[in-house]
Amino acid sequence: MSVRERKERERAERERLIVATARELAEQQGWDAVTTRRLAERIEYSQPVLYSHFRGKREIIGAVALQGAAELAADIRAATAAADGPRARVTALARAYLGFAAGHPAVYDAMFQLDGGLAFAREDTPEPLKDAFAALQETLRESAGAGVDPGLFTELFWAALHGLATLTRAGRLPPEDTERRTALLVDRLAVL
Incomplete structure (x- = not known):
């Protein structure tokens, strides 16, 4: 391995560590707790090292969002592949989406609530976001x-799922009715 290859590998590992640490901190304490100072302390690198990877918190949020989009796409594909029949696939998709949103609230916020500097529904939309939409479609x-x-x-359908996820998390919809809402959504919107 050349020196250049080793440095590139080390840089990629540092970047993964920064993103993982930001994600962990956000899931534990919320995005307000994620600062470059706190990240630098946690990963034991200086703030200039963080800035050599990301220009600031916005780009870190964007990196977490892209990672989350890839995970959401994988979750949806795994859930729908295991389902038998069109109705079961749509129901599995809805459950996987809502489960991801509930299980990873800070990542979900990075994807859809916070400004990570990412473009949606445009030519320059990053591939992980396009792939998450493709997994739904x-x-x-x-x-x-x-x-x-x-x-x-x-x-x-995505807007309906997002609304359900967001309103349930905010305490506006009782979580015990999630399954009934999911069934109603599939029954009313999906032509199967």
């Missing part, structure tokens, strides 16, 4: 119904 395409644009249907 792969299953929802067959549920859109005749004459309905699958992309628009996916956006609508």
Whole structure:
């Protein structure tokens, strides 16, 4: 291994450590607790080292969001692959999405609530975000119904899931009714 390759590997490892530490701190104490000073202390590097990887907290949030999008896509694909039949696949997708949002609230916030400097629904949208949408659309395409644009249907279904996730987490919807809401969403929106 050349010196250049070793330095690149070390740099990538530091970057992964920064993102993992930011994510861990955010999940434990919220995003307000994530500062470059606290991250530098936790990872035992100086603040200038952090700034050599990320220009600030916004870029760190963006990196966590991209990581989360990749995980969400994988969760959705795993859940839908294990389901038998179109209705079961859509239900599995909804459960996986809502489960991810509930299980990783700080990551979910980084993806959809906070400004990580990421573009959505544009040409310059980062690939992990496009892939997360594609994971939704792969299953929802067959549920859109005749004459309905699958992309628009996916956006609508995603918006409904996001609303359920956000309102449940905020205490506006009782969590004990999540399964009933999921069934109603699938019954009313998905043409199966």
